[in-house]
Amino acid sequence: MTPRILGAVAARVLNQLRxxxxxxxxxxxxxxxxxxxxxxxFEDSGPIFDRFGPALLALFPFxxxxxxxxxxxxxxxxxxxxxxxxxxxxxxxDFLGGYAVAFGMVAAVQSVLAVALCVWVLDLDLAGPAWMLxxxxxxxxxxxxxLGLFVSAFARTEFQAVQFMPALVIPQILLCGLFVPREQLxxxxxxxxxVLPLSYAVDAMSSVAASTSDAFAGVEPEVWTDLLIIGAFxxxxxxxxxxxxxxxxx
Amino acid sequence: MPxxxxxxxxxxxxVEVRNLVVDRGSTRAVDDVSFSVPTGTVMGxxxxxxxxxxxxxxAVVGVQIVAGGSVxxxxxxxxxxxxxxxxGYVTQAPSVYDDLTxxxxxxxxxxxxxxxxxxxxxxxxxxxxxxxxxxVVNNLxxxxxxxxxxxxxxxxxxxxxxxxxxxxxxxxVLRRDLWALxxxxxxxxxxxxxxxxxxxEAERCDRLLLMREGxxxxxxxxxxxxxxxGAGAIEDAFLRLVEGEGxx
Numbered sequence: 001m002t003p004r005i006l007g008a009v010a011a012r013v014l015n016q017l018r019x020x021x022x023x024x025x026x027x028x029x030x031x032x033x034x035x036x037x038x039x040x041x042f043e044d045s046g047p048i049f050d051r052f053g054p055a056l057l058a059l060f061p062f063x064x065x066x067x068x069x070x071x072x073x074x075x076x077x078x079x080x081x082x083x084x085x086x087x088x089x090x091x092x093x094d095f096l097g098g099y100a101v102a103f104g105m106v107a108a109v110q111s112v113l114a115v116a117l118c119v120w121v122l123d124l125d126l127a128g129p130a131w132m133l134x135x136x137x138x139x140x141x142x143x144x145x146x147l148g149l150f151v152s153a154f155a156r157t158e159f160q161a162v163q164f165m166p167a168l169v170i171p172q173i174l175l176c177g178l179f180v181p182r183e184q185l186x187x188x189x190x191x192x193x194x195v196l197p198l199s200y201a202v203d204a205m206s207s208v209a210a211s212t213s214d215a216f217a218g219v220e221p222e223v224w225t226d227l228l229i230i231g232a233f234x235x236x237x238x239x240x241x242x243x244x245x246x247x248x249x250x
Numbered sequence: 251m252p253x254x255x256x257x258x259x260x261x262x263x264x265v266e267v268r269n270l271v272v273d274r275g276s277t278r279a280v281d282d283v284s285f286s287v288p289t290g291t292v293m294g295x296x297x298x299x300x301x302x303x304x305x306x307x308x309a310v311v312g313v314q315i316v317a318g319g320s321v322x323x324x325x326x327x328x329x330x331x332x333x334x335x336x337x338g339y340v341t342q343a344p345s346v347y348d349d350l351t352x353x354x355x356x357x358x359x360x361x362x363x364x365x366x367x368x369x370x371x372x373x374x375x376x377x378x379x380x381x382x383x384x385x386v387v388n389n390l391x392x393x394x395x396x397x398x399x400x401x402x403x404x405x406x407x408x409x410x411x412x413x414x415x416x417x418x419x420x421x422x423v424l425r426r427d428l429w430a431l432x433x434x435x436x437x438x439x440x441x442x443x444x445x446x447x448x449x450x451e452a453e454r455c456d457r458l459l460l461m462r463e464g465x466x467x468x469x470x471x472x473x474x475x476x477x478x479x480g481a482g483a484i485e486d487a488f489l490r491l492v493e494g495e496g497x498x
Contacts, residue, residue, distance in 0.1 A: 004361065004364065005361070008361035012350070012354075012358040015354055016350060019349050019350065079347075079348070080343045080345035081345045081346065081347060083341065083345065084339065084345040084359075084402070085362065087311055087312070087334065087337070088335065088359070090362055247312070247313060247329060249315065250273075250274065250314075
């Protein structure tokens with residue numbers, strides 16, 4: 001790993017986003033609009049927003065970073081820039097790490113905006129500290145980035161890359177406990193949901209929202225466990241992603 | 251006309267290819283090819299499209315999976331880590347970021363290679379893109395894009411330049427200027443390995459490899475090739491070699 005190169009990749013990815021005003025705008029504003037929509041839907045039906053709000057804050061960074069990363073890395077593979085970078089002294093970790101750092105930073109800004117809106121404008125009722133929601137969101141974004149990098153290896157076109165979203169993301173959304181609490185799922189599906197990373201992301205968000213007395217510094221111990229599990233998934237997908245980056249191709 | 255005479259008698263080769271075989275899918279793209287590229291030389295690789303030029307060049311850079319043979323570059327196996335900042339490589343598709351400006355692209359690749367802003371300016375200047383340096387690559391013409399890609403390959407004064415059809419679609423003035431640049435780089439001690447499917451570019455090279463269907467037809471100076479085949483132009487020489495091969 002060369003920190004200089006990792007930094008160069010991260011700065012370049014952010015620079016590309018800076019040129020693309022529309023994408024940048026959507027990345028930052030869209031989660032806020034969707035949270036507002038959710039708040040509005042349940043305006044007259046009691047504390048439902050308090051239940052779904054935190055879970056959605058976990059979903060956005062995951063979904064958006066998954067899409068953005070799978071498409072941008074695919075582009076990098078097909079335009080020949082990846083081949084060029086790997087023919088240079090770039091290490092695989094520099095490349096993947098650069099993407100993870102850049103999109104992690106975008107996710108941080110994105111979730112700070114969304115969390116601030118929820119807590120201060122939409123009156124989301126939160127027992128734990130608001131900053132913890134942002135920490136979970138950033139780790140979720142890393143997860144999306146890592147999975148996106150991995151699946152981009154299996155797509156030849158941007159069309160195919162986008163199709164991985166219903167294939168890999170929607171089942172996780174269905175099983176993450178948002179629609180049916182995970183312990184009420186049929187036994188087999190409950191097991192499946194136990195090995196899907198998004199389940200832990202949503203659990204972490206919900207625990208932050210509903211903190212109780214054993215909280216340390218206002219944070220439930222389970223949140224740290226959940227974060228650790230998500231972190232392991234991130235590292236795992238990055239390792240798998242690195243295995244798909246080949247210096248020599250056919 | 252060649253601008254310089256090749257005097258490559260006793261120079262250490264920069265690239266040494268021995269019995270190279272490359273398979274792409276079920277077809278044999280490069281079939282038992284051996285040659286060397288001496289230092290200080292502009293070596294041309296000419297042949298029709300689909301004859302295996304790109305596979306051969308990718309093997310020299312070390313990004314191609316090879317089925318047999320060996321490729322040694324600057325004394326090391328092709329693709330090994332110490333070579334990665336000593337080779338400049340341009341693929342056929344301009345490998346630059348469409349959504350960044352020319353200078354942002356060069357600055358990025360410069361940071362990857364660890365070279366400074368002066369080197370970035372020098373390379374933009376060398377391919378005559380100074381006027382367009384702040385334009386987003388997407389808004390450039392095809393020729394300007396491939397020059398931006400070429401500029402990236404020049405970063406850090408590599409000892410070997412591998413250029414896959416760098417002059418396709420460029421206007422004649424620019425093409426002449428780029429060939430002059432290749433010869434200046436070679437005179438500075440680099441080896442330039444450049445491919446083209448346009449036969450009239452052959453005469454601009456110090457040395458020529460003629461390639462067809464994965465095999466090398468000729469490996470010599472353009473003037474020697476013309477004398478040996480008795481042809482008036484490289485295109486004729488190519489035809490005579492192909493037809494001669496057919497008789498055998």
